[in-house]
Amino acid sequence: MDFTAPPVARDILDARNNASDRTLNNGPAAKKERVGTMMTAVIIDDEQPARDELRYLLRKHADIEVIGETASGTAAVELIGERAPDLVFLDIQMPGMTGFQVVQELMDREEELPAIVFVTAYDEYAVRAFEVSAVDYLLKPVEEERLAQALDKVRRQAAATALSREEISRLVRQMEEGERTATLPHRISVRKGDRYVLVDPNDVTHAYVVDGVVCLCTSKLNGMTTHKTLEELEKDLDGRIFWRVHRSYIVNINHVAEILPLPTGSYRLRLDDEKKTTVPLSRAQAKLLRKVVKW
Numbered sequence: 249m250d251f252t253a254p255p256v257a258r259d260i261l262d263a264r265n266n267a268s269d270r271t272l273n274n275g276p277a278a279k280k281e282r283v284g285t286m287m288t289a290v291i292i293d294d295e296q297p298a299r300d301e302l303r304y305l306l307r308k309h310a311d312i313e314v315i316g317e318t319a320s321g322t323a324a325v326e327l328i329g330e331r332a333p334d335l336v337f338l339d340i341q342m343p344g345m346t347g348f349q350v351v352q353e354l355m356d357r358e359e360e361l362p363a364i365v366f367v368t369a370y371d372e373y374a375v376r377a378f379e380v381s382a383v384d385y386l387l388k389p390v391e392e393e394r395l396a397q398a399l400d401k402v403r404r405q406a407a408a409t410a411l412s413r414e415e416i417s418r419l420v421r422q423m424e425e426g427e428r429t430a431t432l433p434h435r436i437s438v439r440k441g442d443r444y445v446l447v448d449p450n451d452v453t454h455a456y457v458v459d460g461v462v463c464l465c466t467s468k469l470n471g472m473t474t475h476k477t478l479e480e481l482e483k484d485l486d487g488r489i490f491w492r493v494h495r496s497y498i499v500n501i502n503h504v505a506e507i508l509p510l511p512t513g514s515y516r517l518r519l520d521d522e523k524k525t526t527v528p529l530s531r532a533q534a535k536l537l538r539k540v541v542k543w
Contacts, residue, residue: 287312289312289315289333292338292339292347294319294343296319299317301390302390320345321344321349324338325345328350329512333362339366340373347366348373364381364382366384367388369387383398384402434484436449436473438472439471445471449484449486450502452465452485453465453499453503454498456496456497456498462476489501493527493528494530504518
């Protein structure tokens with residue numbers, strides 16, 4: 249159960265967000281006119297009036313479709329798993345499970361999180377909200393202009409991280425046709441015991457991160473790279489054949505043998521190495537791939 253935040257707390261949070269958004273035209277009318285790719289959203293809040301108000305405000309944004317709502321954290325986990333929304337508006341203080349516990353539960357499932365916007369009356373949770381990679385943090389009662397700013401952030405994040413449908417189509421064609429046309433002149437250094445092995449990127453089957461360490465695999469070895477993050481490794485790989493399928497995995501599409509559906513509704517990719525390694529396919533990438541192969 250939430251209460252309205254004091255004006256001072258609201259001013260502090262608004263100042264934090266306005267610093268990055270002051271150059272944008274964030275008026276609600278402007279947002280209604282600018283319609284891009286449709287995004288689905290769910291609303292999680294134990295107060296019916298709060299859900300009704302947010303749903304009303306979202307109607308002014310033609311590219312946002314509310315596909316569900318619920319009043320508890322426990323039900324939220326199931327709703328998000330079933331509907332796979334692009335965006336979640338999430339209360340923090342709820343009976344049974346807090347908003348932070350909902351996020352942790354979703355992270356434990358090792359699937360890519362939807363964009364999270366916390367909506368609460370308590371400004372003291374702001375720092376923690378951004379620590380769990382929330383896109384934004386709105387104080388109740390939600391103001392139209394602040395909601396517009398939050399949605400702009402969600403749109404920018406989606407544009408920066410999601411592969412386009414055309415890109416997915418090209419990747420699928422390469423998987424089906426077995427194209428192996430891309431070549432790279434450089435080598436990647438992989439640590440194996442007390443020595444370093446220079447690896448041709450085309451021989452790489454996949455890469456992953458565990459406990460903050462980036463590891464790279466070929467059909468013959470599995471070792472640590474000198475890269476600090478998967479994002480850093482991606483810059484050294486050919487984007488035509490390497491696909492970021494999950495926040496913790498990159499795969500060489502030339503080594504993908506099968507797409508495996510799981511009883512939970514998620515998917516894994518089976519590689520063609522001797523171990524028949526399987527890697528998770530994030531919900532976001534599965535949605536895009538599903539549109540192309542129409543399974």
